[in-house]
Amino acid sequence: xxxxxxxxxxxxxxxxxxxxxxxxxxxxxxxxxxxxxxxxxxxxxxxxxxxxxxxxxxxxxxxxxxxxxxxxxxxxxxxxxxxxxxxxxxxxxxxxxxxxxxxxxxxxxxxxxxxxxxxxxxxxxxxxxxxxxxxxxxxxxxxxxxxxxxxxxxxxxxxxxxxxxxxxxxxxxxxxxxxxxxxxxxxxxxxxxxxxxxxxxxxxxxxxxxxxxxxxxxxxxxxxxxxxxxxxxxxxxxxxxxxxxxxxxxxxxxxxxxxxxxxxxxxxxxxxxxxxxxxxxxxxxxxxxxxxxxxxxxxxxxxxxxxxxxxxxxxxxxxxxxxxxxxxxxxxxxxxx
Amino acid sequence: xxxxxxxxxxxxxxxxxxxxxxxxxxxxxxxxxxxxxxxxxxxxxxxxxxxxxxxxxxxxxxxxxxxxxxxxxxxxxxxxxxxxxxxxxxxxxxxxxxxxxxxxxxxxxxxxxxxxxxxxxxxxxxxxxxxxxxxxxxxxxxxxxxxxxxxxxxxxxxxxxxxxxxxxxxxxxxxxxxxxxxxxxxxxxxxxxxxxxxxxxxxxxxxxxxxxxxxxxxxxxxxxxxxxxxxxxxxxxxxxxxxxxxxxxxxxxxxxxxxxxxxxxxxxxxxxxxxxxxxxxxxxxxxxxxxxxxxxxxxxxxxxxxxxxxxxxxxxxxxxxxxxxxxxxxxxxxxxxxxxxxxxxxxxxxxxxxxxxxxxxxxxxxxxxxxxxxxxxxxxxxxxxxxxxxxxxxxxxxxxxxxxx
Numbered sequence: 001x002x003x004x005x006x007x008x009x010x011x012x013x014x015x016x017x018x019x020x021x022x023x024x025x026x027x028x029x030x031x032x033x034x035x036x037x038x039x040x041x042x043x044x045x046x047x048x049x050x051x052x053x054x055x056x057x058x059x060x061x062x063x064x065x066x067x068x069x070x071x072x073x074x075x076x077x078x079x080x081x082x083x084x085x086x087x088x089x090x091x092x093x094x095x096x097x098x099x100x101x102x103x104x105x106x107x108x109x110x111x112x113x114x115x116x117x118x119x120x121x122x123x124x125x126x127x128x129x130x131x132x133x134x135x136x137x138x139x140x141x142x143x144x145x146x147x148x149x150x151x152x153x154x155x156x157x158x159x160x161x162x163x164x165x166x167x168x169x170x171x172x173x174x175x176x177x178x179x180x181x182x183x184x185x186x187x188x189x190x191x192x193x194x195x196x197x198x199x200x201x202x203x204x205x206x207x208x209x210x211x212x213x214x215x216x217x218x219x220x221x222x223x224x225x226x227x228x229x230x231x232x233x234x235x236x237x238x239x240x241x242x243x244x245x246x247x248x249x250x251x252x253x254x255x256x257x258x259x260x261x262x263x264x265x266x267x268x269x270x271x272x273x274x275x276x277x278x279x280x281x282x283x284x285x286x287x288x289x290x291x292x293x294x295x296x297x298x299x300x301x302x303x304x305x306x307x308x309x310x311x312x313x314x315x316x317x318x319x320x321x322x323x324x325x326x327x328x329x330x331x332x333x334x335x336x337x
Numbered sequence: 338x339x340x341x342x343x344x345x346x347x348x349x350x351x352x353x354x355x356x357x358x359x360x361x362x363x364x365x366x367x368x369x370x371x372x373x374x375x376x377x378x379x380x381x382x383x384x385x386x387x388x389x390x391x392x393x394x395x396x397x398x399x400x401x402x403x404x405x406x407x408x409x410x411x412x413x414x415x416x417x418x419x420x421x422x423x424x425x426x427x428x429x430x431x432x433x434x435x436x437x438x439x440x441x442x443x444x445x446x447x448x449x450x451x452x453x454x455x456x457x458x459x460x461x462x463x464x465x466x467x468x469x470x471x472x473x474x475x476x477x478x479x480x481x482x483x484x485x486x487x488x489x490x491x492x493x494x495x496x497x498x499x500x501x502x503x504x505x506x507x508x509x510x511x512x513x514x515x516x517x518x519x520x521x522x523x524x525x526x527x528x529x530x531x532x533x534x535x536x537x538x539x540x541x542x543x544x545x546x547x548x549x550x551x552x553x554x555x556x557x558x559x560x561x562x563x564x565x566x567x568x569x570x571x572x573x574x575x576x577x578x579x580x581x582x583x584x585x586x587x588x589x590x591x592x593x594x595x596x597x598x599x600x601x602x603x604x605x606x607x608x609x610x611x612x613x614x615x616x617x618x619x620x621x622x623x624x625x626x627x628x629x630x631x632x633x634x635x636x637x638x639x640x641x642x643x644x645x646x647x648x649x650x651x652x653x654x655x656x657x658x659x660x661x662x663x664x665x666x667x668x669x670x671x672x673x674x675x676x677x678x679x680x681x682x683x684x685x686x687x688x689x690x691x692x693x694x695x696x697x698x699x700x701x702x703x704x705x706x707x708x709x710x711x712x713x714x715x716x717x718x719x720x721x722x723x724x725x726x727x728x729x730x731x732x733x734x735x736x737x738x739x740x741x742x
Contacts, residue, residue, distance in 0.1 A: 083699055087708050090391060111706035112392045132496075142597040144518055149686075149695070150703030155405045158417035169518075169599065170407050171609075172689040172700075186494035187517050187608070189598045229392050 023227070023234035024068070024285050027095055032074045035061035036094035039079040039175050042200030043309045043317070044100050053077045056308040057098040059298040060119060060225060064096065064241045067290040072297035081175050083150035086111055089228060096238055098225040100194060102152040112229040116239040119224050119301075121321045121330065123217030124153050125195035127202060130212050132189060137216040141166040146179045146188035148172075153193050156219040176201060190214075194221050200315050237284050243333040244272060244291040248300035250324050250333070255299035258292065272336050280337075291336075301331065388709070397714075399705040400425070406700050408691045410607055421701045428696030429718060435614050435692065436679040436722075442618035443678060444671075447625025452655070454630050465626070472623035478684050480620055485612035485688040492517045498595050507593075514593055514600055519607040521593035521600045530587035537580040538573070545569035609690035613682065621678045628670050632663035661737075668734045675730065676723050683719075693718060 027033055037045035037057050045055040062072040078094050089097045090112070100122070101107075103115040126145075128134045137160075147154050149172045161168050171188045173179040180201055183191040191198070198213045205211060225242065227235050248254075251269055253261060261269050270276030273295075274288035281290050298304050302324070309317045323329025354364040388394065400422035407417050412430040415423055454465035472480065495516050498507065507514045514521040545568075552563045581588070593603030636659050644654045685692040686699060693715065702711040 083703050086703065086706055090393075090706075090708070106704075107706075140598075142599055142601075144599060149689075149700050154700065155417075155704070158405060158407045162417060168407075170409050171518075172409075172691065172695065174686065174689075178689075182489070185489045185517060186496075187489045230390065 023095055023231045024237065027068060031069075032076050033061060033065045033068065033096070034078055034094045035064075035075050036078050036080045036085055036088055036097040036099055037061070038099050039081055039177070041100060041176050041197050042204050043196065043313060043315045044200065045077070045079075045098075054308065056120065056304060057100060057225075059304045059308060060098050060242065060245075061096065063245060063294040063297045063304075064238060066293040066297035067237070067241050067244075067286055070287070070289075070293045072293075081150075082148050083174065086113070089113065089226070092228075095234075096225055096227050100197065100223045101226060102194075102221045103224050103226075104152060107226075113226045114229055114232075114235045115224050115226045116235060117224050117242050118222040119242055120196060120222075122194040122196050122221040122223050124156050124192060124219040124221055125198050125217055126190045126192045126214045127183070127198045128190045128212055128214060130210050134190075134212075134214070137214050137218065138164065138166075140168065140190060142168065143189040144169045144171055144187070146171045146173055146182045146191040148175060148179055148193060151193070152219070152221065157192055160218045180205075194223070196223075196309065196317055199317050200309070203315050233284055237286060240284070240336075241291070241294050244294055244336065245301040245304065246324070246331055246333040247272060247336055248295045249302040249331075250326055253295060253300055255296060255303055258296055268336050384709070395710060396707075397710055399701070399707050399710070402705070404701065405704065408696060410610060410691055421697075421705065424701055425693060425697035425714070428691060428693035431610075431690065431696075432679075432682055432685075432692040432694075433722070435610065435617065435682045435685070435690070436675075439614045439617045439621065439678050439682065440675050442614070443621040443625055443674070446618065446622035448629055449626075450622060451626035451629025452633065454626060455633060469623045469626050472620050473627070477616065477620040477681055478687060480616040481613055481684055481687055484616045485608060488608040488612055489517045494518075495595060495599050498600075512590070512592055514595075514603075516600065517608065518599065519605050520611065522604040522606070523590040523592045524602065524604045526589050526591045528587040528589065530584040533584055534577065534580050534587055538577045541573045541576050545572040548572060607690075609685070609688045612688050613685050613690045617678050617681055620681075621674050624674050624677075625671065628667055628674070629663070632665075632667035633659055635666050636662045664737050668730065668737060672727050672730045672734075675726055679722060679726065680719060 035058075037053070037055070040046055041055070041057075043055060044057045045053065048054045058077065061075050061077070065075040066072040068074070078088070080088050080094070080097070080099055082099075085097055085099050085101065086107070088094055098119075100120070102122075103118065107113055108115055126137050126140065134140065140161075145157060145168050147157060147170050154170075157168070157170070171182060173182055176193070176197060179191050179193070182188055184205070191201075195213060195217060202208050202211050202213060225238055227238055247268070251266065251272075253269065253273070258273070261273060262275055264270070267276065271278065271280055273292045274281065274290070275292075279288045281288055287293075299307070302319075305319065305322065306312050309315050310319070319327075319329060321330050323331060325332040354360045385395075401420050403417075404419055404421045404424040405417050406424070408415060408424065408427050410431055411427050412434065413423075413427060415427045450465050450468055453461050454469065456462045456465075492515050495514075495518065498514065498516075512523045548569055549565055552565045552568075556562050591602050593600040593605075595601075640658055640662065641654050644658045645651075649657065682692055683694040683698075686695050689695075697711055698715045702708055705711075
């Protein structure tokens with residue numbers, strides 16, 4: 001009897017005492033990637049009419065899945081609110097978090113996470129109803145502000161109103177959908193979050209022209225995917241898939257013309273697409289053609305942007321600083337060498 | 338001991354720990370305790386190991402760091418420069434406020450509904466049944482969201498009060514504004530001399546308590562009952578009124594008025610607070626009503642018949658004969674309903690009410706990443722509050738029970 005008890009105890013201990021090293025092996029063994037995305041941010045992660053996950057962050061995870069499995073559909077998307085996302089990542093519920101998350105010092109250090117880079121340079125903005133007659137954030141003294149809890153925007157908001165000697169009343173909400181509902185019901189005068197999300201939300205409102213995103217941007221919000229501390233190889237894979245998409249745009253490699261580069265003299269393209277002799281992707285445990293698959297999945301960075309946030313998507317966000325450095329933006333990837 | 342005293346067996350065998358009834362009970366308890374402690378230590382050890390793997394430690398230092406976020410409803414001074422500890426305290430007070438107000442409303446409503454459900458009037462009794470079944474059988478979270486939706490969707494925005502011909506207007510002589518951001522009431526403003534007024538008011542209440550005690554004693558001795566209610570109301574109101582005018586009306590009302598985006602001044606009850614408190618109170622009152630009904634029905638019918646034959650009127654029978662006996666049955670289960678209401682208040686996040694779950698367990702947890710610490714503190718808080726409430730009511734309960742001699 002006693003032996004049985006001890007046996008059960010030991011088994012329990014072994015089962016529950018799992019570690020987080022070797023995320024790539026875990027993902028491969030599971031057969032799919034667990035990607036934490038937003039519960040509904042138009043342009044970044046939503047579900048389309050046919051029930052398919054679409055969006056800027058979704059496409060990044062599909063590229064990553066394609067790099068690992070060769071199959072962009074080998075991803076399971078886990079919708080996370082801003083309040084639970086870090087806990088979910090830390091607890092291992094997702095392998096990677098691509099949930100328009102701002103890269104900050106304390107999140108990088110204190111929350112023990114590794115940001116893989118910036119996939120969207122954003123800033124915090126405000127949306128108001130046009131009938132309010134507000135033209136600038138400096139006119140918002142005394143306003144009631146809808147804000148998602150647990151975000152950096154919450155802290156920026158407090159700082160911005162304090163710096164400008166203005167008062168406000170926060171109305172905390174759980175996610176974008178709830179904020180939108182409160183804003184439309186008039187329970188708050190203005191809704192603040194990352195400007196990209198505001199644009200995305202605005203075009204999906206019943207009468208987008210009745211609403212205005214104010215011109216001021218009150219913060220820097222560099223958004224990017226992130227993983228847990230402690231598995232550098234996994235972080236490298238995520239980082240270089242992102243970089244590969246950026247390099248692909250630089251080089252002009254698109255989803256459609258990707259097969260026509262076999263005879264190029266550019267050695268970096270051969271390394272990237274795995275058409276050359278050296279197999280440098282083996283260093284992180286990926287197949288030779290991993291980046292080829294990643295780019296093939298949803299196109300290069302520029303294509304993903306256009307399809308989800310740019311003119312093709314109807315959201316019409318300008319590339320602005322998010323253009324490649326060769327086109328006047330600040331998107332710049334280290335060399336693939 | 339009924340068994341004959343036998344000489345102890347020659348040798349104590351180890352197997353006797355389980356086979357001998359003298360030792361079995363004790364040894365089983367010891368084994369259970371050891372297993373319990375083993376599982377407990379394994380859980381703690383596992384947690385520490387896994388936290389170490391994540392490169393994390395357990396530390397409560399974050400409570401003294403700058404919070405950086407604002408909270409809309411504050412009962413104590415708080416800004417974004419205050420600490421996370423202060424933010425937690427603001428949340429705790431908000432939780433206690435909802436629990437306190439909610440329990441009072443739930444008790445009053447529950448008492449009424451419970452008594453009325455026993456009414457001989459068919460319509461009243463059926464209405465009360467519908468109320469009870471309606472609130473009791475729908476999850477409280479849905480009621481909270483429902484009340485909140487009603488409050489925000491069907492009330493005018495502050496802007497509707499603007500202009501020469503506003504779409505909405507304030508109630509009760511321009512004193513109360515019901516908006517989709519909350520309800521604004523006039524706030525009392527204390528001027529010089531107001532403390533005398535408060536002192537007088539406090540003394541009047543003490544005096545009325547003494548009067549009620551005196552009246553009860555008189556009743557026991559002489560059998561005559563004084564008009565306790567009206568006299569004590571008069572004792573509370575008149576001296577205070579006299580002092581109020583004698584001191585030159587030191588308390589005035591500050592009316593809410595529309596300025597910019599919102600109403601300014603006055604007391605602002607936010608919709609999140611109203612929705613949470615009302616929904617919790619309605620929901621819990623349905624349970625309390627059933628407890629009250631059970632308590633009343635448990636008092637034997639002979640009691641009320643005997644009282645009626647003595648010539649007591651129905652309301653006297655209820656207040657003098659039935660309720661005092663029913664209270665003994667009602668109070669113990671009442672505790673668990675108060676506890677439920679308090680704990681259910683952690684659903685506040687659904688309507689964005691900043692209770693302790695919203696501040697410490699929500700924003701602070703998220704901004705600092707201290708999940709384990711925040712959750713431990715939260716559990717400690719709810720445990721302490723629950724134990725306090727139940728010990729308080731248990732103390733109260735003892736005074737109702739029949740004293741056994």
